[in-house]
Amino acid sequence: MRPLLARVLALFRRRQADADLSDEIGAHLDFATADNLARGMSAEEARREAALKFGGALQTQEAYRYRQGWPMIEHVIQDLRYAIRVLAKRPILLTTTTISIGLGVGINVAVYSVLRSLLFQTGMTGAVASGDLFRLTPGLSYPNYVDVRTNDAFVDLAAMQASTLTYRSGDTTTTVGARVVSENFFEVLGLHALYGRTFGSKDDVGTIKDANVVVISHGFWQRLGADQAVVGRTLFLNGWPYTVAGVLPKDVYSMIGPLVSPSVYVPLGPRVNRALEARGAAQFDLVGRLRNGMTMQQVSAALAVAAQDLERRFPDDNPGLRRTLSIVPLTRGVIQRLEAPAGRIALTLAGALYAVVGLVLLVACANVAGLLLARAAERARETSIRLALGATRGRLLQQFLAESLVIATLGCLAGAAFWLGVTTILPRTALIANAGIDLIPAPLSLVQCGLLTIVVTIACGLGPALTANRSTPGVGLQPSRNGITLKRWGLKQSLVVGQVGVSFILLVGACALLFTMVRQQLADPGFDITHTISIEMRLPTSSAGSDFFALRDALETLPAVEAVSSGDLPVGLIGFDRVHKVGATDDQGFPVEVNRVGPRYLETVGIHVLRGRDFGDEDVRRASTPTTPVVIGETLARRYFGSLDVIDQQLLLPRDPENGRAARRLQIVGVSQDSAVQVFGGDRIAVLYFPALSPSLVVRVAGSAAGAIRALERTVGTLEPGAAITVAPMAARLAAVLLPVRVATIFLSALGALGLVLAMTGLYGIVSYAANRRRFEIGVRIALGASWSAIMRLMLRDAVTIVGAGSIAGGVLSFALIRAIWPLLAGNQSAMTPLALLAVFVLILTVGVAAALRPALGAAAVDPMLALRQD
Amino acid sequence: MERRKADVLHGTLDLMILKTLEAMGPLHGYSIARRIEQISNDQLSINQGTIYPALLKLQHHGWIATKWGESSTGRRVKFYSITRRGEQHLQTEEGDWQRAAGIVAKFFKLSKGLP
Numbered sequence: 001m002r003p004l005l006a007r008v009l010a011l012f013r014r015r016q017a018d019a020d021l022s023d024e025i026g027a028h029l030d031f032a033t034a035d036n037l038a039r040g041m042s043a044e045e046a047r048r049e050a051a052l053k054f055g056g057a058l059q060t061q062e063a064y065r066y067r068q069g070w071p072m073i074e075h076v077i078q079d080l081r082y083a084i085r086v087l088a089k090r091p092i093l094l095t096t097t098t099i100s101i102g103l104g105v106g107i108n109v110a111v112y113s114v115l116r117s118l119l120f121q122t123g124m125t126g127a128v129a130s131g132d133l134f135r136l137t138p139g140l141s142y143p144n145y146v147d148v149r150t151n152d153a154f155v156d157l158a159a160m161q162a163s164t165l166t167y168r169s170g171d172t173t174t175t176v177g178a179r180v181v182s183e184n185f186f187e188v189l190g191l192h193a194l195y196g197r198t199f200g201s202k203d204d205v206g207t208i209k210d211a212n213v214v215v216i217s218h219g220f221w222q223r224l225g226a227d228q229a230v231v232g233r234t235l236f237l238n239g240w241p242y243t244v245a246g247v248l249p250k251d252v253y254s255m256i257g258p259l260v261s262p263s264v265y266v267p268l269g270p271r272v273n274r275a276l277e278a279r280g281a282a283q284f285d286l287v288g289r290l291r292n293g294m295t296m297q298q299v300s301a302a303l304a305v306a307a308q309d310l311e312r313r314f315p316d317d318n319p320g321l322r323r324t325l326s327i328v329p330l331t332r333g334v335i336q337r338l339e340a341p342a343g344r345i346a347l348t349l350a351g352a353l354y355a356v357v358g359l360v361l362l363v364a365c366a367n368v369a370g371l372l373l374a375r376a377a378e379r380a381r382e383t384s385i386r387l388a389l390g391a392t393r394g395r396l397l398q399q400f401l402a403e404s405l406v407i408a409t410l411g412c413l414a415g416a417a418f419w420l421g422v423t424t425i426l427p428r429t430a431l432i433a434n435a436g437i438d439l440i441p442a443p444l445s446l447v448q449c450g451l452l453t454i455v456v457t458i459a460c461g462l463g464p465a466l467t468a469n470r471s472t473p474g475v476g477l478q479p480s481r482n483g484i485t486l487k488r489w490g491l492k493q494s495l496v497v498g499q500v501g502v503s504f505i506l507l508v509g510a511c512a513l514l515f516t517m518v519r520q521q522l523a524d525p526g527f528d529i530t531h532t533i534s535i536e537m538r539l540p541t542s543s544a545g546s547d548f549f550a551l552r553d554a555l556e557t558l559p560a561v562e563a564v565s566s567g568d569l570p571v572g573l574i575g576f577d578r579v580h581k582v583g584a585t586d587d588q589g590f591p592v593e594v595n596r597v598g599p600r601y602l603e604t605v606g607i608h609v610l611r612g613r614d615f616g617d618e619d620v621r622r623a624s625t626p627t628t629p630v631v632i633g634e635t636l637a638r639r640y641f642g643s644l645d646v647i648d649q650q651l652l653l654p655r656d657p658e659n660g661r662a663a664r665r666l667q668i669v670g671v672s673q674d675s676a677v678q679v680f681g682g683d684r685i686a687v688l689y690f691p692a693l694s695p696s697l698v699v700r701v702a703g704s705a706a707g708a709i710r711a712l713e714r715t716v717g718t719l720e721p722g723a724a725i726t727v728a729p730m731a732a733r734l735a736a737v738l739l740p741v742r743v744a745t746i747f748l749s750a751l752g753a754l755g756l757v758l759a760m761t762g763l764y765g766i767v768s769y770a771a772n773r774r775r776f777e778i779g780v781r782i783a784l785g786a787s788w789s790a791i792m793r794l795m796l797r798d799a800v801t802i803v804g805a806g807s808i809a810g811g812v813l814s815f816a817l818i819r820a821i822w823p824l825l826a827g828n829q830s831a832m833t834p835l836a837l838l839a840v841f842v843l844i845l846t847v848g849v850a851a852a853l854r855p856a857l858g859a860a861a862v863d864p865m866l867a868l869r870q871d
Numbered sequence: 872m873e874r875r876k877a878d879v880l881h882g883t884l885d886l887m888i889l890k891t892l893e894a895m896g897p898l899h900g901y902s903i904a905r906r907i908e909q910i911s912n913d914q915l916s917i918n919q920g921t922i923y924p925a926l927l928k929l930q931h932h933g934w935i936a937t938k939w940g941e942s943s944t945g946r947r948v949k950f951y952s953i954t955r956r957g958e959q960h961l962q963t964e965e966g967d968w969q970r971a972a973g974i975v976a977k978f979f980k981l982s983k984g985l986p
Contacts, residue, residue, distance in 0.1 A: 006931040020949070024900055024923065027948045031901040032919070034944070055918025063924040067931075 014065075021064055025057055075395065079402035087406055093375075094410070097368045100758060101411020101460075104357075104364030105452050106418035107751070111357045113419065113442035115350045132290035133189070133330035134299065140286055140325075142268070143279040144310055144318065145182075148286075153302035157288040158188040163272060165264065166538050166724045168236040173724040175538050176220065176237070176263040180272045185265070186215070188289050194218065196231035196246030199267060213267065214242040218250040220263035237264065240271050280317035280655075280662075287330065300327055356509075359502045360751050361452075365459035366495040367758040368407060372460060373492045374769055376400070376468035383468050397465050404461025405453075412453045419444055463491050493802055496766055499759035500806025500848070501813065504840055506752035508814040511836040513745040517738075525734065526675035527570050528606030532730040533705050534568065535697040535716060537723050548598060548693045549617075554719055555699060560708045563700040566598025566620075566693045569733055570605055571675050579666070579688065581640075582650040590640045592632075593685050594653070596692040602631065602672055604700045605730070610634060612647045612670030619669075619691040631670035633687035640686070644671050653690075666690075695723075698730070705729035756844065759806070760851040767799050768855030778859055779867025791860040799852035800845070807841050884917070884925050886968065889953060889961045892935060897952035899942060900926065926951060934960050 032050035033043075041049060054060075087094050136157075140148065145159045159182040167176045179185075183200030191198060199213045214235060216224070224230055234241045242264075252261060266272050273283075290299060307322040376383075386396060423442070467490075552564040571593075578589040602614045612631070619629050627650065637644050651666040666688075674687060697716075701708040706729055713727045735742075771778075778791060814837065891906045892898060898906065903926075904919040929935045934957030942948045953961070 021923065023947065024949055025920070027899070027942070027946050028901045028904070028919065030946060031899075031942075035905075053919050055920040057920060060918075060920035060923055063921070064927060067924045067927050 018061075018065070021061060025054070025060065029054060029057075075398065076402065079399045080406065082399065083403040083406045087403065093371060094407070096761075097371065097407045097460075098410045098414050100364040100367050101361075101408060101456055102414030102418060103754060104361035105412050105415025105449075105456070107357045107415075108361050108452060109415050109419045109444060109448065110422065111353055112448055113444060115354060116445065117442040119346065119350055134288055134290070134296065134327045135330055136286040136288070136303070136325065136327055138324060139282045139284050141279050141281045141317070142273075142276045142284060144282070145284055145286060147310060148303075148306045151302055151306050153291070153294060153299050154288060154306070156184070156188050156291050157286055158182045158185040159268065159284040159286055160185060161268070161273065161284050162262070164538065165237045165266070165272065166239070167264075168239070175724045177261075178237070178264045178266060178272070179262040180268050181265050182268050188287065190289075191248065191252060193246030194249045195221075195228050196244065198248075198265075199245050212240060212242050212271075213245040215246050215248060215265040216244060217248050217252070217261050217263050217265075219261060221247045223263075235264075237266065238272060242266065279314055288327075296327060296329060303327060356506070356748075356751065359506070360755055361456070362459065363499045363502045363755045363758050364411075365456055366499045367762050368404075368411075368456075368460040369463050370492050370495050370762045370765055372400075372404060372407075372464040373467060373495075374765060376464040377769075379468065393469055396469055400465030400468055401457060401461045404465075405457045407460060408453045408456035411456060412449050415452075416444055416449050463495070467491060492766060493798075496759060496762040496802050497806040497809065499755065499762055500803055500844060501810035503752060503755035503759045504807050504810025504844060505814050506748060506755050507840045507843065508810070508836050510745060510749040510752045511840055513748055515836065517742055517745050525571075526607065526673055527730075528700070529730040529734055531562075531701055531703070531705055532605055533699045533701060533708060533712060534728055534730050534733045535699060535712060536568075536726040536728075537695040537697065537716065537720065538725075548697075551697070551716070551719055555697075555712065555715060558708075558711055558715060560701045560703060560711070561699055562702055563600060563604040565601040565604040565698050566696065567595060567601045567605075567698055568694070568696050569730070569737060570595060570597075570601075570607055570687065570689075571734070571737060577653065577688075579636075579640075580652040580654070582652055582665070589654075590636060590686060592636060592688045595687055595689050596694050597689050598691070598693050601689065601698065602670075604698050606700070607675070608673040610671045610673055611644055612668070614670060615689070615691045620693060627665045627667045629669040629691060630666045631672050631689040632668055633672055633674040633689075635674050636686035636688060637671050646671060705731070756847060760847055763799055763802060763848055764851040764855065766802070767795060767852040768858070770798060771795060771855045771859035774859070775862055775867045778862045779864040782862060783864040783868065788860050791862075792856055795856035795859045796849060796852055799848055799856075803845055803848035807844055811837055811841070884922065885929060886961070886964055888922060888925060888929060888951075889934060889957055889964075892951060892953040893958060893961060897938070897950040899948040899950050901948075903951065929957070932960075933957075 029047075029050050032053060033046045036046035036049050037043065051057075140159075142159070145157070148154050149157050161180040163178045163180045164175045165178045166173050186192075186198035186200065193215065196215075198215050214237065216230070216235075221230060228247075230244050231246060233244050235244060236242070248265075268276070270276060288299070290296070303325060304322060307318075307325040311318045311321045383396060387393075423444075548566050555561050555564045577592050577594045579592050580589040597615065599615050599617045599620050602609055609631070615629070615631065630651070632646070632651075634644060637646050641649065646668050647670070649668050651668065653664045653666055655663040672687075672689070699708070699712060709727050709729070713725060716723075716725050716727070778786075778794075781791065781794075887907050887910075888903060891903055891910070895902075895906060900923060901919075904917075904922050907917070907922075908915065926935065930937060930951075934954060935951050936954050938950050938952070939947060940950050
């Protein structure tokens with residue numbers, strides 16, 4: 001350790017040490033000479049003898065220096081300095097490589113950071129020592145929670161619920177993401193306020209149930225103006241005045257998941273939750289802390305007892321509770337908390353996504369490697385001279401790698417800067433602010449940046465360095481006549497083939513998604529989206545709830561309005577629910593999306609009723625009768641019953657443990673046409689319309705939808721003061737629902753285009769390089785009578801070969817990719833795949849030939865007289 | 872050459888230097904080289920220059936200290952002296968050396984025919 005330190009220090013005072021050593025050697029020789037003189041030698045002889053005895057002064061100095069400094073490090077520094085000097089003289093090369101690597105690394109870093117946070121971050125940051133925190137799954141209802149907490153093992157158990165509250169500021173009402181939390185929430189999690197204080201402690205159980213205090217997130221605080229004086233101010237949430245108790249630190253996010261944080265934390269109570277007393281509604285997530293030395297096993301055992309007790313006392317509300325209830329330590333990230341199939345799928349998807357951005361980075365590296373390879377060839381003479389002067393191969397390799405290290409470092413810095421920029425700007429954009437959530441940016445991983453730098457250095461530099469190192473001093477120094485014996489296929493060509501292949505894969509993926517998107521845009525959605533408007537309404541809980549019938553009557557007096565009903569999009573999104581045929585015991589049921597809709601909904605949104613009838617006012621009013629009338633989509637009718645004539649057949653909708661909805665017996669009164677819209681492709685999701693009122697309205701207008709929006713906004717605003725209202729044409733709502741596919745398409749297209757541009761610059765480089773090197777050969781050919789078209793063919797042949805080989809490789813691999821994203825492709829994918837392959841092939845070939853055209857034209861225009869006279 | 876000169880056994884130069892400094896107190900480079908030659912009766916063949924890298928190594932380990940001063944003839948020279956750490960190191964090395972040399976010596980005492 002000590003010698004190491006001494007050596008490092010010596011790096012900084014080399015000149016002084018050198019001078020000292022010369023001094024010492026001089027003194028040594030003087031003493032020796034004096035001794036020899038004293039022994040009676042002549043002056044000449046004395047000096048000679050002294051030098052002889054000393055040995056080589058130069059060797060001594062060399063050995064001394066070697067021991068003193070750190071020759072390897074000094075060489076590295078020397079090489080880096082040289083590399084920087086050389087690269088600084090080639091700003092275009094440096095800019096190109098920095099942008100290439102920067103984009104590749106930037107996307108890589110972004111995806112990695114987000115994925116790491118999403119999958120591996122534990123449920124809570126900002127909380128102290130989450131090692132003894134745990135979470136109960138599934139959630140519990142409030143009465144169950146209160147009962148469980150009386151057990152000694154669960155004194156430190158907090159309840160929370162993700163919610164959305166309306167927030168009124170001046171005349172505008174918006175929504176904010178909220179956590180409704182039990183009074184001990186902050187204490188259990190060990191969270192402290194940045195300004196002000198948090199609320200509650202376990203000592204005041206029940207006392208703050210109706211307290212009007214709120215703790216706000218750092219992000220929301222910033223949106224409020226980032227003023228510390230906000231503590232004590234009044235905010236109107238859900239129509240109630242709340243006093244701001246404190247502001248949380250920046251890095252706190254709750255268990256909605258990483259990356260997002262609720263804006264406000266309000267105490268649990270009837271103001272923010274109207275179903276507190278429902279024992280069957282398992283609406284609260286529970287998080288607890290181990291108390292005085294208890295182990296997870298002990299808590300688990302106590303939980304089993306508590307669950308069994310609840311199941312015994314309230315069998316109707318808690319069927320199977322003892323079997324399902326369990327605890328999960330909070331130290332585990334999302335990925336470990338997911339059940340087996342979901343976890344595997346999440347990991348696979350994450351892996352696939354990371355593989356895609358990895359491919360893009362590889363393309364960028366290959367591109368830079370191509371450029372460096374061309375430079376290595378240009379520098380063959382320099383390499384030869386160095387070798388001839390005695391440079392070792394290792395030292396030469398090191399020098400080339402130093403150059404790619406500089407390039408990689410710059411690129412990685414650019415990439416990291418890109419991500420830091422995005423994470424700084426994104427949370428401030430209007431899109432995020434209006435969404436009512438606080439975005440907590442995923443942190444940049446320095447380890448990843450370091451590793452990427454190394455990977456990029458090697459990926460870019462090793463090939464060129466080894467190629468350059470293969471030259472021998474003899475050959476490199478000879479005057480070049482190697483135009484005739486040019487190697488056709490080398491590392492550089494292979495690199496571009498790889499690039500073309502990767503671009504091909506990305507573009508096929510993008511193309512397939514593009515077809516899906518176009519189909520979604522073009523397809524008749526099966527309902528009217530040009531004359532319908534969606535009104536989303538969030539009511540403050542203080543109001544008695546809106547009176548749909550009064551609202552409808554008021555809206556229908558507006559001149560443009562033709563019909564008004566209650567409900568959202570008539571689209572099957574996920575299909576979480578399951579219905580069963582009555583009487584069939586071994587029946588698995590059928591997955592459906594239950595759409596809660598009001599009277600005359602189908603008529604209002606323009607869906608054809610194929611059999612039976614639409615809902616009327618009475619269906620909605622007496623929804624509590626033993627059998628509920630429902631309308632089913634034709635998919636459900638055909639697939640489950642095998643026929644459209646299913647009127648008066650009955651279905652069972654089982655109890656929903658999430659919101660405590662009791663089991664229902666359904667009677668089919670109508671069969672409707674299905675909407676053709678599918679968000680995720682795959683099997684069409686069956687739709688079932690259930691008569692119930694929801695705060696969202698659909699309105700059908702005469703003429704264009706956009707024209708009526710303002711009037712509707714004003715009318716609903718006056719009728720429902722305090723409600724947060726979003727009025728949008730149905731087309732816009734639909735577009736929002738289809739956003740995932742659109743985002744995926746744009747992302748993949750952008751990556752594909754980026755890959756293609758990089759591959760094409762590589763191709764351009766190869767063809768123009770070959771054209772340059774083969775000037776002499778081309779001159780001979782022209783002199784011997786080769787035609788213009790023959791030369792063009794000769795030059796383009798290489799480009800076409802490379803593009804062809806890359807496309808074939810990419811085409812084969814694309815099949816694997818298409819299989820992977822199969823579920824995202826809506827409709828008859830198989831017909832689209834060959835089309836996508838063909839389209840991409842034509843695109844790449846066209847772009848490839850275009851890239852090669854300019855250098856090829858240059859070659860064909862060579863003047864044989866000039867070319868032959870050249871060296 | 873009438874006498875065979877011994878090459879310096881690898882690693883022993885350090886010990887010779889340390890022992891010399893321990894015995895004679897602070898010395899400059901030339902005196903160290905001369906003392907080593909004198910003690911070995913001029914039977915060691917070393918280039919005097921090789922002691923300088925060795926001195927640097929000892930200095931890096933903190934076993935010797937250096938100080939610029941003036942020789943008896945008024946020349947500016949660097950004096951080397953052994954440190955406490957150096958003395959401790961020398962002691963352990965000396966013990967090791969004696970033990971190893973003893974073992975090797977025992978082997979040389981073996982003669983043919985002994986069981």
